[in-house]
Amino acid sequence: MSDKTTTPREITFRVRRFDPETDSVPHWDEYRLNITDGMTVLEALHALKATQEPTLAWRSSCRMGVCGSCGMFINHLPQLACQTQVLHLGTDVVTVAPLPNYDNVKDLVPNLEPLIEKHAAIKPFIIHSNSKEIDEPTGEFLQTPDEREAISQFTHCIKCGLCLAACPTVATDPLFLGPQALAQAYRYTADNRDCGLQERLEAVDIFHGPYQCHLAGACSQACPKGVDPAFGIQLLKRTLVLDSIGFGKKKSSVAKVSPLAPSGVVKAIEEFAPPPRTVGQ
Amino acid sequence: MRETRLWSLHLLVIPIIIVLLGLHLAVMHYAPVFYGMSVEKAREFGAMIERGKSVAQFVLYILLLAAALYHGLYGLRGIIRELPLTPTLAKAVDVSIIGLGLFIFAFGTYVTWWTFSFKFGG
Numbered sequence: 001m002s003d004k005t006t007t008p009r010e011i012t013f014r015v016r017r018f019d020p021e022t023d024s025v026p027h028w029d030e031y032r033l034n035i036t037d038g039m040t041v042l043e044a045l046h047a048l049k050a051t052q053e054p055t056l057a058w059r060s061s062c063r064m065g066v067c068g069s070c071g072m073f074i075n076h077l078p079q080l081a082c083q084t085q086v087l088h089l090g091t092d093v094v095t096v097a098p099l100p101n102y103d104n105v106k107d108l109v110p111n112l113e114p115l116i117e118k119h120a121a122i123k124p125f126i127i128h129s130n131s132k133e134i135d136e137p138t139g140e141f142l143q144t145p146d147e148r149e150a151i152s153q154f155t156h157c158i159k160c161g162l163c164l165a166a167c168p169t170v171a172t173d174p175l176f177l178g179p180q181a182l183a184q185a186y187r188y189t190a191d192n193r194d195c196g197l198q199e200r201l202e203a204v205d206i207f208h209g210p211y212q213c214h215l216a217g218a219c220s221q222a223c224p225k226g227v228d229p230a231f232g233i234q235l236l237k238r239t240l241v242l243d244s245i246g247f248g249k250k251k252s253s254v255a256k257v258s259p260l261a262p263s264g265v266v267k268a269i270e271e272f273a274p275p276p277r278t279v280g281q
Numbered sequence: 282m283r284e285t286r287l288w289s290l291h292l293l294v295i296p297i298i299i300v301l302l303g304l305h306l307a308v309m310h311y312a313p314v315f316y317g318m319s320v321e322k323a324r325e326f327g328a329m330i331e332r333g334k335s336v337a338q339f340v341l342y343i344l345l346l347a348a349a350l351y352h353g354l355y356g357l358r359g360i361i362r363e364l365p366l367t368p369t370l371a372k373a374v375d376v377s378i379i380g381l382g383l384f385i386f387a388f389g390t391y392v393t394w395w396t397f398s399f400k401f402g403g
Contacts (some may be wrong), residue, residue, distance in 0.1 A: 173363045207362055207371075211288040240285045 008034035011086055013048065015056065016097035018104050026104065029053070035086045041096065042070050042081035045108075058108035065224055068160030072108050073097040078165040080224045099165035101174075114174070115161040118181040121203040124188060127196025147192040154187035154232055156225040163219035163229050175208040179219035182210050183232030189239055197243060210237045291355045294348040301345040308332060308341075333396040346389040354382045 010032055018026035031048050042060055049056045060070035063082045070081040074096055075089050086094060102110035128134050128141075163179040164170050170178050177185075185204050189197050204210065210233045219229040242248050307315050312323035312332065322328055332338065358378045362371055 169363075174365060205284050207284055209284060211284060212359070212363065237285075237288075241289050244285045244289065 008036045009087065010092075011035045011044075012093045013044065014093060014095040015048075015053075015108070016095075017056075017107050018098075019055075019106055037085075037087055039086050040082055041072070041074055041079075041084045041086055041094070044086055044094075045081065045096070056108075057106045059110075066158065068158035068224075071099050071110070071160045071162045071165065073099055073165065078162040078222045080160060080162070083224055099161060101165050101167065101170045102161070110161070110165075112161050115159065115164055115178070115180060118177050119159060119184060122177070122181050122185040122188075123196060123200055123203070124184050126188065126191060126194045127199055128193070129195040141193045143192055151187050151190050153227050154183050154190075154229075156227050157184060157187075157223075157229075158225055160224060162222040162224060166218035166222035168216050168218060169212055169214050173208060173212060176212050177204070177206075177209055179213075179229030179233060182213070182236055183227065183229035186232040186236040186239065189236065197239070197248065201240075204236070205240060210240070287355060291352060294352045297348045298345065298352060301341055301348065304341055305345060308338060330396060330399050333393075334399070336397075339393060339397045342393045343390060346386060346393070350382050350386055350389075354378050 013031045061067040065083045098108045099110040169176045213233045217230045
């Protein structure tokens with residue numbers, strides 16, 4: 001309650017502007033705005049656009065840290081604008097720029113194509129050894145809680161691209177696959193339902209792959225979802241090395257249960273069945 | 282598995298270099314301790330050549346040369362290849378590094394062999 005009643009504080013926003021149709025190089029514009037407690041950078045940008053600068057461009061969607069669209073370079077750190085509260089930054093001047101390590105489309109809009117291309121290159125989907133089973137499944141692919149836990153954090157990636165913006169290797173080597181794609185390569189390779197390591201090798205086991213990681217760890221610090229891509233890259237290295245010397249996990253036969261489940265499984269499912277309905281029986 | 286194998290080998294040679302470098306230090310720099318000779322004597326050219334005539338030392342230096350060259354040149358390749366190169370240039374860097382490595386290895390082997398077979402006064 002008291003948060004909402006605090007006196008607004010005037011903050012100066014230094015925003016990097018660039019319009020490819022009129023500018024040859026980017027420039028900085030300054031705007032002043034009264035900020036109340038709890039106001040995010042994204043809300044501040046909306047207020048600026050509504051009251052001062054209608055041509056200001058950025059990309060955003062969900063406003064709650066799920067879609068990963070509003071990644072920006074806020075006070076020299078890659079952050080999601082919708083998750084960054086202005087007053088929490090603790091400065092009277094807030095700089096907002098497009099994400100580094102990407103081309104600039106306009107104002108605060110980065111060109112995320114490299115992120116998408118690298119992500120697609122590692123085949124980010126379950127590859128099963130029996131394609132017929134995928135097209136005409138005869139049962140379910142089972143995954144134990146432990147098997148799920150092993151890949152859990154890497155499934156939280158929202159493809160916001162902050163990790164690539166933070167990565168010093170991407171800054172010097174644009175061909176480096178980057179923390180996002182490499183961590184996802186591990187996420188799918190480590191999935192017990194996946195048999196696609198050999199298919200991913202062509203994209204992953206290259207000079208610009210996991211061995212180019214400089215272990216800076218900036219990707220893990222930048223990730224707004226708490227994923228540790230730097231750790232994922234190290235796990236991927238281990239997977240590749242073990243596979244190269246013949247000690248990789250054999251996953252040719254994927255555990256599955258027939259639609260006609262054994263009685264034990266049926267009993268287990270019944271034990272966790274929801275309680276009987278109390279209304280409308 | 283090409284890059285994985287190159288990288289694994291790059292790490293694998295580290296302990297080999299540590300052991301061989303330790304032996305090199307023992308033979309060359311700590312000769313007074315391990316060979317029981319005076320410091321002045323150990324530093325003499327003739328004494329060094331004499332120690333280099335052992336087959337074990339010949340093998341040691343060839344292995345150390347190969348391991349250190351591989352480790353160093355793989356690292357050098359990593360630094361150069363991180364530059365924004367075209368695929369053709371990247372390939373040229375790889376070939377040049379291999380060529381440089383083979384040349385230095387051949388030259389180092391020649392020098393080691395020369396030391397091994399050196400005859401005083403002849």
